[in-house]
Amino acid sequence: MDYVVALPAAGSGKRMGAGKNKLFLTLANKPILIHTLEVFERDPHCTGIFLAVKQEEREYIQSLLNEYIITKVKGLPNGGKERQHSVHACLKVMEDAEIVLVHDAARPFITHSVIRRLVKTAYEKGAAVAGVRAKDTMKKVKNGIIVETVNRDDLWSIQTPQAFRFELLRQAEEDAERTGFLGTDEAMLVERLGHEIHIVESSYENIKITTKEDLIFGEAIIKHRQLNNESNLTNLMDS
Numbered sequence: 001m002d003y004v005v006a007l008p009a010a011g012s013g014k015r016m017g018a019g020k021n022k023l024f025l026t027l028a029n030k031p032i033l034i035h036t037l038e039v040f041e042r043d044p045h046c047t048g049i050f051l052a053v054k055q056e057e058r059e060y061i062q063s064l065l066n067e068y069i070i071t072k073v074k075g076l077p078n079g080g081k082e083r084q085h086s087v088h089a090c091l092k093v094m095e096d097a098e099i100v101l102v103h104d105a106a107r108p109f110i111t112h113s114v115i116r117r118l119v120k121t122a123y124e125k126g127a128a129v130a131g132v133r134a135k136d137t138m139k140k141v142k143n144g145i146i147v148e149t150v151n152r153d154d155l156w157s158i159q160t161p162q163a164f165r166f167e168l169l170r171q172a173e174e175d176a177e178r179t180g181f182l183g184t185d186e187a188m189l190v191e192r193l194g195h196e197i198h199i200v201e202s203s204y205e206n207i208k209i210t211t212k213e214d215l216i217f218g219e220a221i222i223k224h225r226q227l228n229n230e231s232n233l234t235n236l237m238d239s
């Protein structure tokens, strides 16, 4: 099942404090942005990538796309002040597609298997988001005092990708823009329309690179995956 993807990449990485867009930092000697782009470049079901960028970073990003031979980028619109505006900019330049995925460029460890399940669910039900079950004990706190322990069984940490029928997301985005509503993910915009959104269980490895420690986790995930690949190859050769 085919899809197009909107990748917001126009953030400033304030919490990373690197003094530049965190997506240009490297993991295993490759820019984070390229790790993410390669997932979609290598997925035969992805028919187009729409990347929201900062005007002043466009030239550098274009040079990275050439260097790493990323061929599926069909639009490089200017991003906006907030993440939601950057996603909206992608939708505006997007060709009609049945299914659109929105994915943070800052989540380089997403897998084809999770993408596949999201796209299938969005085809069948209209809207699906990646998430993982909350692992910690969750409490509601006001003014530094615990007011309630929340039942963890009902709580999920929501990630991207988030997959939608194109028309549904466009309607939700337009409604949010018209009313000045700002959400931290696309699901919030679709929830406002009263549409059901399905959860696809993802992986704890699908982290968003946000603060400095995430670079350590990121390097560890890459090493772990490399070791796994090597042992899978050894198993294949042994069998």
Ligand SMILES: Nc1ccn([C@@H]2O[C@H](COP(=O)(O)OP(=O)(O)OP(=O)(O)O)[C@@H](O)[C@H]2O)c(=O)n1
Pocket (backbone or CB within 6 Å): 007, 008, 009, 010, 011, 012, 013, 014, 015, 016, 022, 023, 052, 079, 080, 081, 082, 083, 084, 086, 087, 104, 105, 106, 107, 208, 209, 210
């Ligand atoms: N105006 C914005 C803000 C964010 N993003 C993108 O949205 C994703 C998730 O945002 P976040 O992790 O918050 O990135 P930053 O905004 O860069 O980080 P910070 O909030 O720490 O400044 C990132 O891929 C980021 O580049 C964007 O395209 N446009």
Ligand SMILES: C[C@](O)(CO)[C@H](O)COP(=O)(O)O
Pocket (backbone or CB within 6 Å): 083, 104, 158, 159, 160, 184, 185, 186, 208
């Ligand atoms: C969309 C998102 O990745 C879901 O977890 C997240 O809300 C975006 O994070 P931000 O830091 O609020 O931009």
